[in-house]
Amino acid sequence: MGFEGIGASVRRKEDVRFLSGKGNYTDDIDRPGQLYAYIKRADRPHAKIGGIDTAAASAAPGVVRVFTGADMAAENIGGIPCGWQLHNQDGSPMAEPPHPALAVGKVRHVGDPVAVVIAATKQQAKDAAELLAIDYTDLPAVANLKDAVAAGAAEVHDGVAGNICYDWAIGDKAVVDGVFAGAKHVVKLDLVNNRLIPNAMEPRVAIGDYDTSSGDFTLYTTSQNPHVIRLLMGAFVLHIPENKLRVVAPDVGGGFGSKIYHYAEEAIVTWAAGKVRRPVKWTAERSESFMSDAHGRDHVSTAEMALDAEGHFLGLRIVTLANMGAYLSTFAPAVPTYLYATLLAGVYKTPVIYCNVKAVFTNTVPVDAYRGAGRPEATYLLERLIDVIAHDTGLDKIELRRKNFIPADAFPYQTPVALEYDSGDYQTTLKVGLKNAGWDGFEARRTEARSRGKLRGIGISTYVEACGIAPSAVVGSLGARAGLYEVAEIRVHPTGSVTVFTGTHSHGQGHETTLAQLVVSQLGVPFDQVEVVHGDTAKIPFGMGTYGSRSLAVGGSAMVKAMDKVIAKGKKIAAHLMEAAVEDIEFKDNVFTVAGTDKSKTLTDISLAAYVPHNYPIEELEPGLDETAFYDPKNFTFPGGCHIAEVEIDPETGVVEMVNFTAVDDVGRVINPMIVEGQVQGGVAQGIGQALMENCNYDQSGQLLSGSFMDYTMPRANDIPNMSVATENTMCTHNPLGSKGCGEVGAIGSPPAVINAVVDALKDYGVRHLDMPATGAKLWSIIQAATPRMAAE
Amino acid sequence: MPRVTLTVNGKQHTVEVEGRTLLVEVLREKLALTGTHVGCDTSQCGACVVHIDGISVKSCTQLALQADGANILTIEGVAAADGTLHPMQEMFREHHALQCGFCTPGMVMTAIDLVESHPAGLSEKEIREGLEGNLCRCTGYHNIVKAIAAAHPLMHATAAE
Ligand code: FES
Numbered sequence: 001m002g003f004e005g006i007g008a009s010v011r012r013k014e015d016v017r018f019l020s021g022k023g024n025y026t027d028d029i030d031r032p033g034q035l036y037a038y039i040k041r042a043d044r045p046h047a048k049i050g051g052i053d054t055a056a057a058s059a060a061p062g063v064v065r066v067f068t069g070a071d072m073a074a075e076n077i078g079g080i081p082c083g084w085q086l087h088n089q090d091g092s093p094m095a096e097p098p099h100p101a102l103a104v105g106k107v108r109h110v111g112d113p114v115a116v117v118i119a120a121t122k123q124q125a126k127d128a129a130e131l132l133a134i135d136y137t138d139l140p141a142v143a144n145l146k147d148a149v150a151a152g153a154a155e156v157h158d159g160v161a162g163n164i165c166y167d168w169a170i171g172d173k174a175v176v177d178g179v180f181a182g183a184k185h186v187v188k189l190d191l192v193n194n195r196l197i198p199n200a201m202e203p204r205v206a207i208g209d210y211d212t213s214s215g216d217f218t219l220y221t222t223s224q225n226p227h228v229i230r231l232l233m234g235a236f237v238l239h240i241p242e243n244k245l246r247v248v249a250p251d252v253g254g255g256f257g258s259k260i261y262h263y264a265e266e267a268i269v270t271w272a273a274g275k276v277r278r279p280v281k282w283t284a285e286r287s288e289s290f291m292s293d294a295h296g297r298d299h300v301s302t303a304e305m306a307l308d309a310e311g312h313f314l315g316l317r318i319v320t321l322a323n324m325g326a327y328l329s330t331f332a333p334a335v336p337t338y339l340y341a342t343l344l345a346g347v348y349k350t351p352v353i354y355c356n357v358k359a360v361f362t363n364t365v366p367v368d369a370y371r372g373a374g375r376p377e378a379t380y381l382l383e384r385l386i387d388v389i390a391h392d393t394g395l396d397k398i399e400l401r402r403k404n405f406i407p408a409d410a411f412p413y414q415t416p417v418a419l420e421y422d423s424g425d426y427q428t429t430l431k432v433g434l435k436n437a438g439w440d441g442f443e444a445r446r447t448e449a450r451s452r453g454k455l456r457g458i459g460i461s462t463y464v465e466a467c468g469i470a471p472s473a474v475v476g477s478l479g480a481r482a483g484l485y486e487v488a489e490i491r492v493h494p495t496g497s498v499t500v501f502t503g504t505h506s507h508g509q510g511h512e513t514t515l516a517q518l519v520v521s522q523l524g525v526p527f528d529q530v531e532v533v534h535g536d537t538a539k540i541p542f543g544m545g546t547y548g549s550r551s552l553a554v555g556g557s558a559m560v561k562a563m564d565k566v567i568a569k570g571k572k573i574a575a576h577l578m579e580a581a582v583e584d585i586e587f588k589d590n591v592f593t594v595a596g597t598d599k600s601k602t603l604t605d606i607s608l609a610a611y612v613p614h615n616y617p618i619e620e621l622e623p624g625l626d627e628t629a630f631y632d633p634k635n636f637t638f639p640g641g642c643h644i645a646e647v648e649i650d651p652e653t654g655v656v657e658m659v660n661f662t663a664v665d666d667v668g669r670v671i672n673p674m675i676v677e678g679q680v681q682g683g684v685a686q687g688i689g690q691a692l693m694e695n696c697n698y699d700q701s702g703q704l705l706s707g708s709f710m711d712y713t714m715p716r717a718n719d720i721p722n723m724s725v726a727t728e729n730t731m732c733t734h735n736p737l738g739s740k741g742c743g744e745v746g747a748i749g750s751p752p753a754v755i756n757a758v759v760d761a762l763k764d765y766g767v768r769h770l771d772m773p774a775t776g777a778k779l780w781s782i783i784q785a786a787t788p789r790m791a792a793e
Numbered sequence: 794m795p796r797v798t799l800t801v802n803g804k805q806h807t808v809e810v811e812g813r814t815l816l817v818e819v820l821r822e823k824l825a826l827t828g829t830h831v832g833c834d835t836s837q838c839g840a841c842v843v844h845i846d847g848i849s850v851k852s853c854t855q856l857a858l859q860a861d862g863a864n865i866l867t868i869e870g871v872a873a874a875d876g877t878l879h880p881m882q883e884m885f886r887e888h889h890a891l892q893c894g895f896c897t898p899g900m901v902m903t904a905i906d907l908v909e910s911h912p913a914g915l916s917e918k919e920i921r922e923g924l925e926g927n928l929c930r931c932t933g934y935h936n937i938v939k940a941i942a943a944a945h946p947l948m949h950a951t952a953a954e
Pocket residue numbers: 830831832833834835836837838839840841842851852853854
């Protein structure tokens with residue numbers, strides 16, 4: 001057995017069960033006496049509901065009950081709450097229209113839940129739902145941002161004028177306008193950040209269970225944060241006190257943000273289980289995932305940079321429209337503001353920045369955080385803008401970045417958009433990135449590709465993001481209705497093995513392994529004697545879950561604090577047992593020693609004494625060795641780095657082949673390099689997907705066109721290249737581990753690198769910019785349109 | 794209701810099914826073999842891949858009735874009886890070819906068939922093309938491709954013994 005502490009690529013504990021079919025995902029759970037729910041959803045984007053005739057469905061074979069929005073409203077069931085309140089520029093609060101779990105009066109997007117049929121089998125519930133007669137009167141719908149803000153547009157919610165949820169801004173517009181007025185160059189770019197559908201491979205599932213003897217409810221759900229769901233659903237929707245509600249999120253098959261939010265189906269099955277006094281299970285079909293999981297991105301922006309003659313950035317001015325969809329999902333308002341506009345300084349010294357964001361309701365599925373959340377949008381905008389600046393001014397794109405970088409000796413660095421970066425070294429990640437990607441040899445590769453009739457291009461992005469979410473007081477002042485600390489309990493058992501109870505949640509990240517590695521390093525307990533428990537509100541203390549690359553930086557820090565408490569208490573016990581002063585006790589590698597002597601006790605000796613306190617300082621010290629710590633981060637963490645993409649385009653078809661991808665990221669202290677590489681590779685694949693393939697499409701009327709894997713192009717093995725992934729780390733200065741987080745960097749840094757490469761490949765075709773995704777059809781049209789002109793020249 | 798008889802992981806089962814019941818539903822719901830997953834409703838994702846008479850098949854694409862009399866291997870039957878992992882499972886673990894694990898059973902079943910049906914060797918491109926029917930949202934495929942390449946010599950060495 002080799003070293004299994006911090007820094008080792010330990011193979012994962014969870015793999016054996018996943019590899020042998022023994023995972024325990026929510027859909028693998030069946031409760032005794034369980035019934036099945038089928039949710040009838042709106043098949044149209046916007047309509048009045050005149051009435052719902054449930055008689056035939058209720059009488060169908062196997063059906064136990066049918067519920068509609070009216071049934072829930074009659075019991076005063078609350079709407080699905082939003083977890084973040086933004087304010088308009090004038091100080092007034094954002095529009096926060098009601099979001100009933102089952103539609104009341106109107107449906108507002110294709111997929112909006114209208115009724116639920118509960119039956120003995122899944123098929124019976126589904127068959128009966130066909131018999132529901134819903135009297136719809138169609139209303140005009142707005143399916144995209146531009147239509148929604150047009151004069152005279154149909155309104156998604158009565159009383160929300162112009163479909164504007166909020167009109168928010170950061171920065172001093174007059175100052176920025178002044179800088180633009182005096183600038184040598186102004187470069188402007190209009191761009192779209194395409195709408196995505198997260199598509200974790202496990203569809204969402206929810207099982208509501210009601211214990212008729214205790215009156216307790218249990219919800220089994222595919223969630224990234226069971227306590228958040230318990231709080232939102234218990235307190236705001238179903239009015240079940242938290243002591244009567246347990247939420248279990250067992251093995252979860254990927255999340256990427258989409259399983260953070262409290263969804264209507266969770267409330268529906270829990271409430272229905274109480275009504276029918278039996279467990280009720282709902283499993284999403286993939287088609288339902290497409291029209292009910294929160295979508296991601298969907299911005300339309302105009303960006304302008306003011307520069308001096310040498311290419312120094314003087315000021316940045318941005319206007320963004322951000323799609324909220326039909327209702328506010330849990331964290332939606334924060335994504336295009338505090339997770340986006342505050343990142344617009346990027347890795348650059350731009351002294352003044354102004355950004356105005358209008359969040360807009362449309363008749364589409366709610367939009368919320370998807371891997372990176374706001375930060376990919378900021379990075380894409382900046383890194384495309386810089387390449388366009390290079391295009392328009394003739395300045396070198398690498399030099400332009402270099403000369404505007406925040407230097408490594410400038411940290412802590414206060415940006416003009418609220419954040420204070422604690423550490424980073426952008427010149428180094430750039431230098432290593434250029435070297436690993438063979439940037440200098442690229443022109444030879446381009447020439448060689450041309451000899452094969454291919455257009456080869458290279459693109460770069462240098463980025464920073466904010467994660468390790470988040471200092472509670474800061475987010476509270478920005479409108480969060482939650483604290484974002486994390487918690488850990490370290491239970492040292494009498495025989496010295498350890499169980500970690502963490503408030504974070506693993507849905508692919510490998511916490512059972514990495515968090516155990518922390519215990520190996522801090523307490524010297526062997527890896528196979530450490531168990532990590534997460535995902536069950538009946539077992540773990542109140543934690544906030546996993547998103548925003550927070551598990552290690554925040555949750556791991558809570559563990560370190562709790563282990564420090566274990567060590568401190570252990571020293572007192574050791575001092576008593578070895579008749580020494582506490583100050584003289586040292587702890588290292590599982591052993592307490594009296595300094596300067598050969599007297600020692602193992603952690604097991606100490607834990608046994610703590611639970612069998614016969615010879616124990618019982619007057620001063622409680623028995624037991626079980627410590628809990630809450631950790632509230634002092635700041636965000638700031639991973640960053642350099643991503644370089646190399647593509648080849650076939651001019652005959654327009655099809656892009658990703659030939660190389662190089663990532664050099666700064667993620668702070670790495671606990672398990674193998675897992676970090678995997679996280680980056682997965683994130684990059686999603687970024688490549690966004691840049692080249694994925695696009696959520698609604699037609700003008702609001703019908704979802706990309707509603708299955710046949711229409712929504714997911715990256716497959718053949719679409720993704722082998723990747724060169726490396727780290728060049730500087731330590732986070734304000735948490736005990738120095739870790740920054742690595743879950744999102746791949747999806748944040750990669751899309752602009754890919755599009756910059758595509759544009760570079762097409763440089764002879766007069767392309768200044770193109771919007772994602774760079775599909776073969778789109779590029780073929782561009783090439784075709786430019787070819788006659790080129791031939792004529 | 795009609796009945797079908799299946800041999801699954803070496804054990805024979807006779808179950809009642811509806812005409813429309815899918816093979817994956819029988820495996821998951823009647824036989825409690827929940828290692829085989831359902832990730833879509835359009836036969837696109839491959840989370841449900843099992844072997845029917847030695848060939849990898851999407852079990853969401855077969856009616857249970859079609860599989861009457863078949864010999865089926867699911868992810869639960871891949872490791873040796875004493876729990877020793879199959880070389881493909883071992884290489885997935887060694888090369889970190891899984892994260893959330895949801896696509897993994899289907900990936901492993903597809904990969905085993907791919908390697909078995911290419912005894913002479915598999916190029917990276919052939920592996921990537923061979924995974925055409927399997928989606929993974931977590932890994933970016935890089936490590937899955939590595940794991941399959943690494944399993945190839947091990948599986949054919951074992952077969953040659
Ligand atoms: S479940 Fe997706 S292909 Fe079978």
